[in-house]
Amino acid sequence: MPVVDGEPGRAFDLRDRAVDVDEVATALRGGPDDAGDASADGSITVRCPSPGPVHRRVGVVRPDRSYPLQAALAAAARSRGHEASVADELADVRRRLEAIDPPAVSLADERRHVASADAPDGLEERLASLRGQLEIARERGEDAEDLAAARERAVADLAERRTTRIAAEQRLERARSAARDARDRREERLRLEDRERNLERRARRDLAERMQAAFERAIDALPGEASAGEPPGRVVGPDADGALAVCRLARLQAPVVVAVDRFQTAEAAAAALDAPVLLVDG
């Protein structure tokens, strides 16, 4: 049972208190200090079970805003123990998603090595020029020992650079094939994520459909002019009335914050919504 400012109860009328709907909602969610017993400015404290999926979608009812009613209806269905027809399939997809842990793929080092192992500036030109000079020197019968040694060194340098480059290319190639396997896993994960999302959508639609008749009755039983529309979750009239109807259908532990002018008393609201209520000014 919720406790507001130290007082337990199911129906609280806060309309004469100097707190607005946002402060109450914050206090209810545990507030910024996460302790659940102080609002932002300490003007109200609310202790209650932490808000669940229904509460997160429609637990703070204020005029002039829209609500994700289909998702809320589906959550309400779940709160009453309904399961979507695709629940098993969804659980299976989530299990498989959980099991996929694709290794990181980064070939940046390998690519950098290949790029920096490129033939050094002018080494080939230098070798060609040394060859030319050597030939000329020999034709003239000059001593070409130094030139020959320089040429030998240039040949060795070039060979070494080429070996380095080939090794770097081979390393990159091996890394690329390993990356391909890792990307297969990532691709599979993306496929499963898309599948998960489609199943979630189907589950929502399915559960909301199953609640439609009850939703129509709930919306008719509550004050306000709204009526249920099609597809399930659609409301003809203010969305807030649809939100109240979902609250009436759901099993709620945390109190609904009602900031719409539909009920005379907090007790009447709690009875109509079959849930704990904090009535506040809209």
Added chain:
Amino acid sequence: MLLVVTYSRAARQTLRNVCNAHEDVVVRRFGRAALLEASAFGGFLGLRLREKHGADVQLERTVPFNEFEAVEEDVRAAAAAYEDRETASTPYAKFAAGTDHPDPDALRRREV
């Protein structure tokens, strides 16, 4: 051109946003992949995506395929002849057997 392939929902969404914002650089879009122009700006966009999404973004550079350079005459002839075959259900291996056309394993061993 630059080929950008994405491997997560978030990376795919960013790629979509990038493509929408820079249509002039986008040569072709394919769902979770796109071909960008081979300019430094295309490279910049690809790198930006990889900075943001790491391994969920793959960047490759494509080269045009010139069949007169990349493969030999017998490969071109085999492709033309196979597409002109009489029975649609004949697999290539069977089609090539006993002819001058290269068999599929030989083709696999040859690089373009």
